[in-house]
Amino acid sequence: MDSASDKDQKWEPKIIAFLCNWCSYAGADLAGVSRFQYPPNIRIIRVPCSGRVSANMILDALKAGADGILVSGCHPGDCHYISGNLYARRRFALLKNLLEFIGIEPERINFSWISASEGEQFAELVREVTTRIKTVGPARHLVKEIG
Amino acid sequence: METLFSQTTEAIRREAKDLLESGKVAAFLGFVKGSLPTVTRPFVARTPEETDKLVWNGLCVMNLANYLPGLLKSLEPPRRPGEPPPEGPLPRVGVIATGCWSRNMVIQIQENQMDRERLVILGVDSHGMIDRRKLEVLAGGREIQSLEETDERVIISGRDFKMETARQEVLRDNCLTCVHPSPVILDKKIGPTVPERRVHEPFARIEEIERMDAGSRWAWFQEEIATCIRCYACRNACPLCYCPTCFVDDSHPQWVGKSIDKTDTATFHILRAYHCAGRCTDCGACESACPMGIKMRLFTRKLQKDCLELFASEPGLDLNSPLPLTTYQPEDPDTFIIAGSKKQGTQGGSEK
Amino acid sequence: MKILKLDNSDLKTLLTRWNETRDLFSPVEGNGKVGWQRIEPLAFNEPAEGVPRASIKVFFFPQPETLLEYSTRSGDRDAYVPRPAMGKGRERIILGVRPCDARSVMLNSLPFANDPYFKVRKDTTLIVGFTCERPCSTCFCSWTGGSPMGTEGMDIAMTKIEGGYLAAVLSEKGKELLGHLHDTKEASPEERKQLEALRKQAQKGTGPAGSPAEILRKKALMDLYNATFWQKLADSCINCGACTFLCPTCYCFDIQDETVKGKGRRIRYWDSCMFPLFTQHASGHNPRGQKIQRVRNRFMHKLKYFPERFGPLSCVGCGRCIRECPVNIDIREVMRDLLSIQ
Numbered sequence: 079m080d081s082a083s084d085k086d087q088k089w090e091p092k093i094i095a096f097l098c099n100w101c102s103y104a105g106a107d108l109a110g111v112s113r114f115q116y117p118p119n120i121r122i123i124r125v126p127c128s129g130r131v132s133a134n135m136i137l138d139a140l141k142a143g144a145d146g147i148l149v150s151g152c153h154p155g156d157c158h159y160i161s162g163n164l165y166a167r168r169r170f171a172l173l174k175n176l177l178e179f180i181g182i183e184p185e186r187i188n189f190s191w192i193s194a195s196e197g198e199q200f201a202e203l204v205r206e207v208t209t210r211i212k213t214v215g216p217a218r219h220l221v222k223e224i225g
Numbered sequence: 226m227e228t229l230f231s232q233t234t235e236a237i238r239r240e241a242k243d244l245l246e247s248g249k250v251a252a253f254l255g256f257v258k259g260s261l262p263t264v265t266r267p268f269v270a271r272t273p274e275e276t277d278k279l280v281w282n283g284l285c286v287m288n289l290a291n292y293l294p295g296l297l298k299s300l301e302p303p304r305r306p307g308e309p310p311p312e313g314p315l316p317r318v319g320v321i322a323t324g325c326w327s328r329n330m331v332i333q334i335q336e337n338q339m340d341r342e343r344l345v346i347l348g349v350d351s352h353g354m355i356d357r358r359k360l361e362v363l364a365g366g367r368e369i370q371s372l373e374e375t376d377e378r379v380i381i382s383g384r385d386f387k388m389e390t391a392r393q394e395v396l397r398d399n400c401l402t403c404v405h406p407s408p409v410i411l412d413k414k415i416g417p418t419v420p421e422r423r424v425h426e427p428f429a430r431i432e433e434i435e436r437m438d439a440g441s442r443w444a445w446f447q448e449e450i451a452t453c454i455r456c457y458a459c460r461n462a463c464p465l466c467y468c469p470t471c472f473v474d475d476s477h478p479q480w481v482g483k484s485i486d487k488t489d490t491a492t493f494h495i496l497r498a499y500h501c502a503g504r505c506t507d508c509g510a511c512e513s514a515c516p517m518g519i520k521m522r523l524f525t526r527k528l529q530k531d532c533l534e535l536f537a538s539e540p541g542l543d544l545n546s547p548l549p550l551t552t553y554q555p556e557d558p559d560t561f562i563i564a565g566s567k568k569q570g571t572q573g574g575s576e577k
Numbered sequence: 578m579k580i581l582k583l584d585n586s587d588l589k590t591l592l593t594r595w596n597e598t599r600d601l602f603s604p605v606e607g608n609g610k611v612g613w614q615r616i617e618p619l620a621f622n623e624p625a626e627g628v629p630r631a632s633i634k635v636f637f638f639p640q641p642e643t644l645l646e647y648s649t650r651s652g653d654r655d656a657y658v659p660r661p662a663m664g665k666g667r668e669r670i671i672l673g674v675r676p677c678d679a680r681s682v683m684l685n686s687l688p689f690a691n692d693p694y695f696k697v698r699k700d701t702t703l704i705v706g707f708t709c710e711r712p713c714s715t716c717f718c719s720w721t722g723g724s725p726m727g728t729e730g731m732d733i734a735m736t737k738i739e740g741g742y743l744a745a746v747l748s749e750k751g752k753e754l755l756g757h758l759h760d761t762k763e764a765s766p767e768e769r770k771q772l773e774a775l776r777k778q779a780q781k782g783t784g785p786a787g788s789p790a791e792i793l794r795k796k797a798l799m800d801l802y803n804a805t806f807w808q809k810l811a812d813s814c815i816n817c818g819a820c821t822f823l824c825p826t827c828y829c830f831d832i833q834d835e836t837v838k839g840k841g842r843r844i845r846y847w848d849s850c851m852f853p854l855f856t857q858h859a860s861g862h863n864p865r866g867q868k869i870q871r872v873r874n875r876f877m878h879k880l881k882y883f884p885e886r887f888g889p890l891s892c893v894g895c896g897r898c899i900r901e902c903p904v905n906i907d908i909r910e911v912m913r914d915l916l917s918i919q
Contacts, residue, residue, distance in 0.1 A: 133499045134472055134480045137492050143838060154555065164553035167562070172502045172531050172550075174561055179435065179527045180495065181443025190563040203563060219443055222488040224837050259905035261715070266905040269812040287904055291815065295868070366606070366625050368713045384711070452611045454631075454640070456849070458817035458903055474854045483833055484641035484846040514903035516819040517611055517630070 091145035091211045095120040095204075096131045098163070101152035101193045108197030116201040117208040120148065127151065129162030133173050136187070140220040146186045146211035150203070153191040163191070183214040229376050233349060233416040234281040237321060240347055240413065241276040244319045250345050251300050251316035254289050255279040262372040262381075263357040267292060281321070283355040283374050283392065286513035289320055290329035290464035294338040317343045321415075323351035325399075325508035327408035328541030329464040332504055335541075335548060338467055341410070348411030350419035353392065353400035354509070355379065358518050360395055363388060399509035399522060402427040409542055428530045430523065446491070452517040453490045455483075459521050460497055462514035465504045472496060498524035503532050503549035504540050580772060581755065582764040584741035592618035595670055595754065599703075602636070603672040604629030613671070623737070624673035627713040628895045632825035633678040636671060637685065637698045641844035644694065644832070650839040662842065663697060670754075674706045677718045677893040679730035681825035687887040688828060694845070703750055706731035709779070715896030717784030717909055722889050725779040736772060743772050784894065784909065789916055790884040796918060801881055802873070806914045810876075811869035813904045818849035820898035820906070821875065826891045829855070850874045876911045 097103040103124045109116060125131055128151025136147050149170065151163040170189045178184045188207050192200050241253040257268040257278045265284045269292075270276045300316040322330060327348065334341050360369060360381055373380040380389045393401075404427065406419045426432075434442060457473070460466045472480050473493060480496065482489035498521065505525040512522040532538050535558050538549035583591075595601060596618040604624055605614040612631040645659040682699065689695035709716070709725035718725060728734040732751035735742045743764055746752050752759055764772075780786055793801075821827040831848040834841060848855055851872070856865040865871050883891035892908065899907050 133496060137496060138478065138480055141488055141492060154559075161553060164555070164557070165550070167557055167559060168536065168550055168553055169502070171535055171558055171561060172528055173499060175531050176495065176499060176502075176524065176528060178439075179431075179442065180446040180491075180524070181439050181441075183439050188563055189561060206563065220488055220491060222482065222486065222837050224486075224835055224840055224842050260907040260910065261899065261905060264902075264905040267813050269809075287815075292812075296812075368626060370714055454819075454822045455847075456818035456822045457852070458815070458819045461815040461817040462903055474852075482835055483831065484844055486641075514815070514817065514819075516823055516901035516903075 089216055091119050091208060091216070092143065093120045093146040093148055093207060093211060094139040094144040095122045095148040095150065096125050096128070096135065097122055097192075098128045098130075098151040098158075099124055099126050100158035101156060101191075102128075102150035102200070104194035105150075105192040105196045105200040108194065109200040110197075112197045114198055114201035116204040119208045119211075120204055127157065127159050127162035128166040129157075129159065131166065133169070136173065137220065140182075140186075140217060141222045143217065143221050145217045146188065146207065148188045148190065148204075148207050150190040150192045150200075153193055156193060182219055185210040185214045186217060226375065228374070229352065229416060230282045230374060234279065236415045237281050237347060237349075238276050238279050240415065241270060241279060241319055242273045244345055245270065245273045245276060249317065250319040252296065253279075253319040254292055254296060255321050256281065256285045256287075259284070262369055263355075263360055269296065281349065283352070283379070283396075284357070284372075285321075286354045286357075286397065286510065287462060288326050288329060288464050288508045288510040289322070290326045290333060291462060291510065293318065293320065293330065293344070293464075294333060294467055297339050297343055315340075315343055317345055319345040319347065322346045322348055322408045322411060324403065324405040324407050324409065325351070325506040326464075327410050328405065328506040329508060331410055331541040331544055332506070332548065333464065333467075334544060341544070344412075346408065346411045346413075348408035348414045349416055350408070351400070351403070351406040352376075352419060353396040353403065353406075354513075355392070355395050356397040356513070359397075363390060363395065397509045397513065398430075398520075399507045399512070399526075403507070405539075405542070410544065428526070431527050431530050434523070434527075447487070449520060449523070450490050450494050453485065453494070453519055454517060455485055455490065455493065456516060458514040458516060459511035459519075462510040463501065464508070464510070465501050466497075472500070494521055494524060497521070498528060501525045502528040503536075503538065503551075505529055506541050579746045579752075579759070580764040580769055581744045581746065581758060581762040582741060582768050583735075583744050583758065583762060587758060587762065588735075588742065589619065591755070591758070592621055592672075594756070599668040599670050601670050601672060604631075606630065616672075621672055624675070624707055626711050627709075627716065628675050628678060628897060630823065630897070630901070632823060632895070632897060633671065633674055633681060633704075634685065634825050634828070636669065636702055637682060637695055638689075638828055638830070638847075639698075641846035642694050643842050643844055645843040647841045648839060649836050649841045657841075659843070663694060665697060665701060668701050668703065670703045670705060672705045672707075674704050674731065675895070676706060676708055676725060676727035676729070676731075676734075677716070677723055677895040678825050679704050679706045680718075680723045680727060681730070681893045681895075683730040684826050684887075684889060684891060684893065685828050703732045703754060704730060705754075706734045708734055708736045708775075710737060710775070712779075712783045713896060715899045716894060717896065718894035719780060719786050720784030720788065720909075720912070721892045721894040722788030722790065723893055724776070725783050726776040736775060738768070738771060738775075743768060745772075788890055789912065790888065790890045793880055793890075793915060794884050796881075796915070798881060800918050801915055802877065804914065804918055806911075807869055807873045810872045810906060810911070811867075814851075814868060814872045814906055815904055816851045816853075816868050816871060817903065818847075818851050819901050819903065821849035821851055822847055823897040823901055825895060825897075826879070826893060827875075831855075850878065872906075876908065876915075879908075880912060880915060 157163045174187050244250045253270040256265040259266045367383045369381045370383045402424050481492050532549050536549045602613050603616045643662040646662045647659045712725045732748045734745040829848050830845045857863045879891040
């Protein structure tokens with residue numbers, strides 16, 4: 079076995095998770111205090127609302143070498159700011175399709191709704207997303223390399 | 226020879242002259258003949274005499290809406306930051322608008338970039354504009370030294386060749402799939418009405434790309450943007466791009482690197498297109514402006530297709546309908562959302 | 578100057594030999610391809626009429642030039658200690674360069690006179706030029722001090738004639754490149770005459786003869802600066818960088834550090850006076866905050882400031898900016914406008 083594929087064998091994806099302050103971040107917290115196990119592949123960035131997450135941030139994470147993205151906010155109707163997640167839903171639908179259109183694997187870009195009471199569901203979501211991203215391997219397309 | 230274009234040119238000159246002479250507008254924005262046969266030059270006439278130079282033809286590819294917010298601002302009396310505008314109406318601008326340009330004006334008005342009251346719009350139905358890259362291909366690398374255009378034909382000639390083709394053959398791709406050739410806001414109609422077009426498979430090229438596998442799509446994307454020199458002509462030709470500081474100029478955080486690195490160029494094109502999501506009218510100015518012949522319109526076209534399919538929305542058709550990304554519906558598509566079906570939305574009603 | 582007569586097979590032989598020790602580059606255009614690419618010796622075609630869309634500056638002033646490299650891993654002993662990035666690399670031969678592009682290298686070496694990066698690129702690059710038999714309508718090299726038959730900046734200048742080429746040998750390196758052909762293929766007096774005749778003929782048709790640099794240098798700066806026609810230009814201009822990035826003699830740059838995953842590099846990349854960021858101060862103040870100021874600067878730099886400092890115009894008359902400007906801003910009109918100011 080050559081070293082490159084050996085490296086791929088040991089590879090664990092890095093996933094950047096943008097979680098909204100009011101629901102999903104609290105959901106992740108609950109998963110923690112309730113001792114639900116989930117893969118350690120996610121790096122959480124807390125944002126005020128899923129509506130705060132712009133395409134720039136997602137592209138920036140991919141550029142820096144993230145293998146996958148998870149954005150999660152409140153369920154429709156539960157947004158702390160009434161409708162931030164509903165605006166976000168439209169934007170994410172377009173962004174996900176655009177990235178897929180230019181050849182980014184759809185598995186890498188994930189969106190979800192998790193409430194503050196859904197600790198177990200959060201752990202399940204991270205397991206699912208990690209598995210999805212593992213199936214497509216390390217990100218190569220939009221990663222910046224120098225030298 | 227009398228053509229639709231020559232008649233329209235005469236009418237535009239007449240109207241523009243009237244507007245300037247009567248003082249209804251302080252400036253008139255149109256086109257004049259360029260120094261090369263295949264391009265026209267956007268032009269601001271400030272005196273009635275200057276309107277004699279205005280032209281209208283199939284080479285008017287730059288979207289005039291792009292100039293409006295800046296031109297209107299430059300006509301306001303100078304004032305300090307924070308100082309309120311002077312009493313009374315501000316100077317107005319006359320402008321030519323086709324279907325897509327007028328839709329861009331609607332969007333600029335909706336996005337508070339300008340006032341409808343300050344515009345006098347001469348509406349012209351578009352017969353489709355010519356793609357000079359297609360002419361170059363037709364000429365096979367030989368230099369085009371003259372161009373003649375009739376209602377249906379285009380004749381180009383150079384040092385040792387002369388060729389004639391149907392206009393339809395050399396129209397820009399966006400004009401070939403255009404379904405809204407008539408202006409949606411206007412003060413006076415110039416020239417004949419073009420019937421609403423029915424285009425067979427308007428998104429054929431997009432669907433073709435969608436059918437490819439992810440690897441081939443990435444290869445296509447890379448090849449398409451490979452020659453990009455990051456001159457930002459596409460961005461600057463676009464009437465949607467009016468941010469005082471563009472994301473490419475942000476330094477902290479710096480979203481995009483400055484050189485022609487593969488990832489940076491890709492990021493620029495993705496984000497530029499995405500910033501036009503739900504706003505692009507497919508005017509084709511980006512593609513016409515590109516010095517390298519990159520077909521970046523395909524990226525915004527994909528977004529346009531999705532807006533239509535997912536939100537049944539076309540931007541800029543009406544001053545009173547919100548742009549698709551400034552509104553939402555509770556029943557918006559959510560099949561892409563993981564675990565999204567566990568708890569359905571409980572709140573009804575959309576924002577108006 | 579030694580003139581050789583080469584036939585087509587001589588050129589093929591030469592290219593094959595050059596390719597053994599050096600990289601060959603040539604303009605590649607068509608099928609959606611634009612620009613200069615590495616080529617195989619037998620794939621070389623004579624350049625199409627006029628200049629290729631991308632200018633030759635990509636070889637001497639690459640986008641980007643890596644100036645320094647460093648590690649950003651705190652564990653590394655040499656973390657954050659910069660080291661030079663530039664290796665000398667293989668010699669390159671650029672084939673099919675037009676006289677305007679070749680001359681641009683000479684013009685750019687004026688501001689880059691003390692630049693080590695430019696110097697290395699220049700020292701390791703040989704230019705085999707092809708003079709222009711059929712200039713385009715946008716060509717105006719004669720008006721900027723060049724000529725369609727010009728040889729400035731070239732090591733060898735090829736001129737197509739019936740049954741082959743007349744090759745003018747212009748430098749020691751050019752002589753070396755030609756090897757034994759240099760001594761065996763000298764052109765006959767008739768052929769030399771033919772070349773002279775072509776040179777004379779070529780003076781027509783590429784704009785007025787002679788550079789107006791001297792006249793422009795003498796005009797009062799503020800008269801040119803305050804001319805009214807700048808407003809008309811600004812009205813049309815969209816402030817993109819197509820003209821500056823395609824221009825062979827636009828050489829402005831910015832420098833920035835990029836760090837990615839433990840590696841860092843300091844790059845020098847193209848900048849354009851058309852962009853507001855070009856002059857933006859850290860305070861937020863921008864001395865060229867308006868479009869008219871930026872448009873004016875591009876032309877004033879080329880036609881007034883550069884001649885005042887270095888002598889010639891910073892323009893070689895290749896016509897790229899005229900052809901590719903999306904709004905048809907034409908530098909020839911600007912030159913005429915400036916010259917008409919008393």
